[in-house]
Amino acid sequence: MIPLRDTVRSRNTPIVTFIIIAINIFVFAYQSMMPREIVAEMIFNYGFIPVRFIDNLFNPFAYIPLFTNIFIHGSLIHLLGNMWSLWIFGDNVEDRMGPIRFTLFYLLTGVIATTFHMLSDLSSYVPVIGASGAIAGVMGAYFLMFKNSRVLTIIPFFPFFFPIPAQIFLIIWFLTQVSSGISSGLAGSLSQNIAWWAHIFGFLGGVFLHKIFLRRNYTNRRSIF
Template identity: 35%
Template structure:
């Protein structure tokens, strides 16, 4: 899997909405119980119980989305010692939760630093151009619609699941789908792990096409949302929604400029060979 680090696709204005989304996701993560203090998100039983209660209240749960009702018993965040040992206490919910609204709140929750940074990296690289093309208001609506399509589509396929569905992946996947439609020939600098990380400049269609292909393949055997697993099906659905929403705009979108003489992330010196051709090179 390649790791994108930068795209050669300038914008006309500052992507304030993208920046705000990234900041909001980081702030929420830092305030999530048990997450900020550990790179892996693992912690003691007390913190895990608080985290379970926090996610149950604010994350999207497929069964709740489909049936639009809360379960009879939910985690309280407290720890008790029973005959079989210590465990998390459950009780009737002491809060009023709206399952449709939980899709919005769950998009700002992440299960680990790696989960957060991965989503924010893709949003940072590709979100600015989509915001620039759509405009700030339409971009916010677009981001939300892709997130809802991903969450409800996943819930329909996993109607009995009670595991929290968290992360901005569905909405960010929509951004990637729109980028593929609007800027397929934009050059993206990526790191390819091969003994060492090799920097390559590839067209967006190859980078995002590979990403989508992997998500589609994984979704057949890993379309679940449980601890330590990934909701690949939500990624596929969010990506498809982004492509469909961006499709009417593709004819009016100018292709990104090709920077002449760009060699491995720097300007080539006079007389230095450069591998590539305008508009068609890799």
């Protein structure tokens, strides 16, 4: 199922969501213009590598990739899929949190996602990149914050649109991640192209932590905190 849009309209302009999408597009555009060896070096330096992090726990610079990895993508499809999901779910979550709280929430769930991916394979030398863990956190928050929302979806190869309750859509998505994570673990392929456990724990981070970041008074008036 491919989500097209949700039925909840935000009251305020999602400034941070726009900025995050713009940064990701800018970084990918920069990657696209650079030679392959420069891109490889960029991913090595700013992607998150579990073994490198563990070997440098007391080096402050080792923590930088925990944040920078969520702004780097490996392909156009990777970028578009993540940014589309952020666009659908991020504006409403930002609306309820406010720009500053939403920024902190997004970065925190991204770090949680990356950390749990690391714990799934401490010996991995494969760089982790992509915003999907942080976006999974946004989806986890949306799951509990907008219980009456629906997501208009389309099934590939079938020209039909289905309005599905958002909670059902997100449960299906989450169970798919869990199933894939378990399957990859049983197959002994934890160091793979898709960080399933980052998605799973990013989502759970959003579920359990989102209330901390909600604005005290949600009104029509714009607020940044």
